[in-house]
Amino acid sequence: MANRKVFERLDVSVPGYRYPIIIGYHLLGDSDALSQYVAAEQVMIVTNELVASLYLHELKTSLSGHQCDVVILPDGETYKNQASLNLIYDALMTNSHHRDTTVIALGGGVIGDITGFAAATYQRGVRFINCPTTLLAQTDASIGGKTAINHACGKNMIGSFYQPAAVLIDLNTLLTLPGREFNAGLAEVIKYGLLAGEEFLVYLEEALKHGLRVNGSEILQIVSRSAQIKARYIEADEKEQGSRALLNLGHTFAHALETYTSYQRWLHGEAVAIGLYCAALLSYHMGIAKQSLVERVACIMTRAGLPYTIPKDIDLKQLRQFMQLDKKIKNKRLRFVVLKKPGECYLDDGVTEECLHNTLSAAVEGENSNG
Numbered sequence: 018m019a020n021r022k023v024f025e026r027l028d029v030s031v032p033g034y035r036y037p038i039i040i041g042y043h044l045l046g047d048s049d050a051l052s053q054y055v056a057a058e059q060v061m062i063v064t065n066e067l068v069a070s071l072y073l074h075e076l077k078t079s080l081s082g083h084q085c086d087v088v089i090l091p092d093g094e095t096y097k098n099q100a101s102l103n104l105i106y107d108a109l110m111t112n113s114h115h116r117d118t119t120v121i122a123l124g125g126g127v128i129g130d131i132t133g134f135a136a137a138t139y140q141r142g143v144r145f146i147n148c149p150t151t152l153l154a155q156t157d158a159s160i161g162g163k164t165a166i167n168h169a170c171g172k173n174m175i176g177s178f179y180q181p182a183a184v185l186i187d188l189n190t191l192l193t194l195p196g197r198e199f200n201a202g203l204a205e206v207i208k209y210g211l212l213a214g215e216e217f218l219v220y221l222e223e224a225l226k227h228g229l230r231v232n233g234s235e236i237l238q239i240v241s242r243s244a245q246i247k248a249r250y251i252e253a254d255e256k257e258q259g260s261r262a263l264l265n266l267g268h269t270f271a272h273a274l275e276t277y278t279s280y281q282r283w284l285h286g287e288a289v290a291i292g293l294y295c296a297a298l299l300s301y302h303m304g305i306a307k308q309s310l311v312e313r314v315a316c317i318m319t320r321a322g323l324p325y326t327i328p329k330d331i332d333l334k335q336l337r338q339f340m341q342l343d344k345k346i347k348n349k350r351l352r353f354v355v356l357k358k359p360g361e362c363y364l365d366d367g368v369t370e371e372c373l374h375n376t377l378s379a380a381v382e383g384e385n386s387n388g
């Protein structure tokens with residue numbers, strides 16, 4: 018149990034259930050940190066080829082007292098599907114895993130989502146531990162209990178709400194994350210800054226201005242504050258009947274951009290960065306936010322190495338049509354999360370076509386975006 022340094026513990030409370038998010042360094046190799054959340058003798062680790070080559074040995078070593086079986090999936094969003102899910106069920110059944118087994122996700126959001134869904138459905142639900150290894154998964158995907166696989170007709174179409182027994186965030190894993198993936202995770206972190214208010218947003222702006230280093234002291238603060246903000250939304254509204262929908266700030270635009278480009282052009286966080294800028298522009302065009310907010314969002318995205326404008330080759334009419342697939346639509350009306358100022362967001366279903374058109378036009382690269 019060498020090097021045990023747990024820096025932060027947050028508890029998430031949803032009706033009838035409470036679980037911890039542990040954030041620290043060297044957690045994957047810390048058998049004590051892990052074992053207390055493992056139900057019994059049997060453990061099934063689910064990971065992918067890339068993450069396995071980096072962290073599987075460490076995790077397996079710290080579970081050496083257990084019957085530890087492993088499923089290694091191919092890497093990528095394309096494999097977040099029924100076929101991969103079946104591989105997990107097959108491994109659980111052929112290795113005779115019982116209802117007291119513990120299923121552990123080791124990887125980014127793709128692995129977390131599919132493993133969580135396997136745990137939710139195997140024998141009507143077994144214990145699940147999430148060990149997220151990307152910034153996006155550590156600050157977003159691993160928190161809140163949404164689990165899913167994709168269907169050929171749509172992303173995350175088959176899934177369930179299933180809370181883990183624990184989330185173990187080992188910040189050391191960020192050291193091997195490619196820069197582009199790290200920046201994509203920052204987009205969701207910036208979203209939390211916009212949702213939570215000035216204090217965290219200014220902290221992020223300063224950290225990014227001085228050059229945020231993956232092994233720097235700010236990372237612990239940024240990951241734990243983000244996890245805390247998301248956890249508070251989950252606690253208030255676990256099943257997204259109300260305020261949890263605010264976590265979709267920027268996502269109506271982002272999802273439309275991703276669908277339009279068949280998920281090939283941007284990482285999710287990059288599309289979210291553009292979506293957040295569009296959300297600020299929309300709020301400005303609706304007359305509820307100041308122009309300075311739009312400029313501020315553009316500035317923070319630049320500092321984070323993220324895109325924020327819509328490229329010229331995107332057809333805005335088609336993009337508008339893709340927005341119609343948004344999951345937040347109610348009574349056929351689009352609902353946008355709009356932003357008055359950092360810390361003050363709300364859902365608005367009264368956005369006119371003209372306002373939306375002006376917003377999208379202004380968001381195109383090279384346009385006078387604030388005008």
Ligand SMILES: NC(=O)c1ccc[n+]([C@@H]2O[C@H](COP(=O)([O-])OP(=O)(O)OC[C@H]3O[C@@H](n4cnc5c(N)ncnc54)[C@H](O)[C@@H]3O)[C@@H](O)[C@H]2O)c1
Nearest residue numbers: 067092125126127128150151153154157158163190193194
């Ligand atoms: N459940 C939720 O609430 C929720 C929220 C947001 C996103 N998601 C889902 O999360 C997924 C996106 O997650 P993601 O951005 O983590 O993508 P990902 O899981 O595909 O990981 C991105 C890439 O980084 C690699 N990787 C992971 N950890 C690494 C490490 N430590 N070092 C080096 N490489 C590493 C992965 O193998 C992959 O190639 C999507 O499927 C999305 O739908 C879920």
